[in-house]
Amino acid sequence: MKDEFKQWAKDNVILVELDFPRAKAQSDATKKQNQQLQQQFNVMGYPTVHFVRPEKSKDGISLVDLGKTGYMAGGPGPWIANASALIQSK
Secondary structure (H helix, E strand, O other), rough: OOOHHHHHHHHOOOOOOOOOOOOOOOOHHHHHHHHHHHHHHHOOOOOOEEEEEEEEEEEEEEEEEEEOOOOOOOHHHHHHHHHHHHOOOO
16 A cells, blocks of 8 residues: 555545455355445445445444545546545535
């Protein structure tokens, strides 16, 4: 990870990584959780980065989708600009 991204992430988001390994064992609970989130956010390819905001609801906490992005050419600068626009837009 580039230092510029690390600082931006520290100041702006909480990072959560979902992993779908083929050769590494995962608990059934982790697999189930990852599959539910994959379906919820319609992840079709990797890497996919989703931005969400937690919101209290009658059923507990729901995740409000702010948008998604993936790889962007040009290094961390363009990616951070796009990500910042997503998290500030809603």
